[in-house]
Amino acid sequence: MKLLVARLLVGLLVATATATTAPPTGGSGSGGETRSANKHNTKHGFTHGQDVLILDSPSHDFVGDTQPYRFHKIVRIPCAEPFCSKESFQSLLQNSMAVVSVLSWTSKHVDVQINTVVDPASVLPFLSGVSVLVDDVQDLVDREMNRLALSQAAFASLDMESLFAPDVWFSDYHKYDQIVAWFKDLSDKFPDLITFIPSIGKTYLKKDIIGIKVGSSVNADTKPQFWFHSGDHAREWIGPATVQFLVHNLVTEYASNPTLLDSTELIIVPLMNVDGYEHTWSGNRLWRKNRRPIKKDFFGSVGVDLNRNWPAHWGEGGSSSYPFSDTYMGPSAGSEPEVQSLISFFKNDNHTRLIGAIDFHSFSQLILRPYGWTEERAPDEKHLKTAGDGIRDAIKRVSGKKYVSEREIDLYAASGTASDWFYDEEVQEWLPDRRLYAYTIELRPSADEANGANGFILPPDQIVPTGQEILAAVKYYLDYARKNPLKV
Ligand SMILES: [Zn+2]
DSSP states (O other), X not given: OHHXXXXXXXXXXXXXXXXXXXXXXXXXXXXXXXXXXXXXXXXXXXXXXXXXHOOOOTTBOOTTOSOTTTTEEXXXXXXXXXXXXXXXHHHHHHHOTTEEEEEEEOSSEEEEEEEXXXXXXXXXXXXXXXXXXXXXXXXXXXXXXXXXXXXXXXXXXXXXXXXXXXXXXXXXOOOHHHHHHHHXXXXXXXXXXXXXXXXXXXXXXXXXXXXXXXXXXTTTTTSOEEEEEEOSSTTOTHHHHHHHHHHHHHHHHTTTOOHHHHHOEEEEXXXXXXXXXXXXXXXXXXXXXXXXXXXXXXXXXXXXXXXXXXXXXXXXXXXXXXXXXXXXXXXXXXXXXXXXXXXXXHTOTTOTTEEEXXXXXXXXXXXXXXXXXXXXXXXXXXXXXXXXXXXXXHHHHHHOOOOEEEEHXXXXXXXXXXXXXHHSHXXXXXXXXXXXXXXXXXXXXXXXXXXXXXXXXXXXXXXXXXXXXHHHHXXXXXXXXXXXOEEO
């Protein structure tokens, strides 16, 4: 009851404050002013409905709140054209305090997690046809946390060798410490193929972000390099699990098929947002951002969206300047320690042969290519499309699953993303003779299969089939990029 009172009190404060306070204007930093980001996120375009939308502070952590998703529902908003394609609609969702998170976005509908004690139809009164997919998000998360508690107890009874046996390891998700130990163990088993880097940098909470390099000693100094990373968004557990599956299969296949690792080196950060990931294991299963408290924020908001914080046209649309938002871009471009760690590792002197980079997310089954921040056609659109479509087709051949290959901007605007950074000017300054095959891949499930509810809580029996289809896709991708490098 106390928490409910606290929530409503905060809601009232929020309503009062946002009625009189302009949104933050962002900070200095290489991204410069936040011109376009703030262009649409004022209240002016959304006068009706705005008052009832302001109910709570989604990123505020109430101390001792063991039920963070109480009063949360998941609703589906049908896309009546041209509604879903309107920037103003996207901005509304990203800058409304009742909207905890936009879960998926398709041409047919948008699924949104909202925090409300009232009927969603009342929360979004200006929209018709809104349907409730999940009436009690807390119940959904509680069931998953109970399931995990049982599986973790079973794992705890095993010795390391039994736990790391592939059949056991890939039967479920694992905590950060276990993942680190697993990679270390795998590198010990394949010392000629894997280099384990204990820390490429620290998170806000001083946790080590690990790095992995995979490749044989053949052509070690000349072969092209590719970058993979995952776990930017804490709740997208299938991303790090898929990267583990990829590494495991590539090294175990090497004895029978050495071609790939003789001709390619992979540079991998398997779990970027360690703090956020650990937070998801504490019951806050649907947490997305990192865990840095935002200084001087009136509402005590926590966390920056690490895939809106890269210095790649940062703050130029598709992100929020409100710290409470799930897509908060941060106070300045590249402000977050996790983004800084990956950038400095990416620009390591030994990484001058990079020709491609993939950032693995979930969900919706998408292969997204540059750009996210502008409608402008990427200079290498032809090759980027061919390779993206090829990834899609390789997946379908393995599992029959339909992924959509498209430009990110054609789905929704997003700036400050990793994949635009991989492709854009900053990397160009460092590797001036080329551009990279840069993609964001959204893994299982599809937006329709998820039914808006369990998209992030993907059943663990999906780990292996997801890994198998992505393994095939990655093999195709590496081969295509090696044969068709993008030159400037
Ligand atoms: Zn994501």
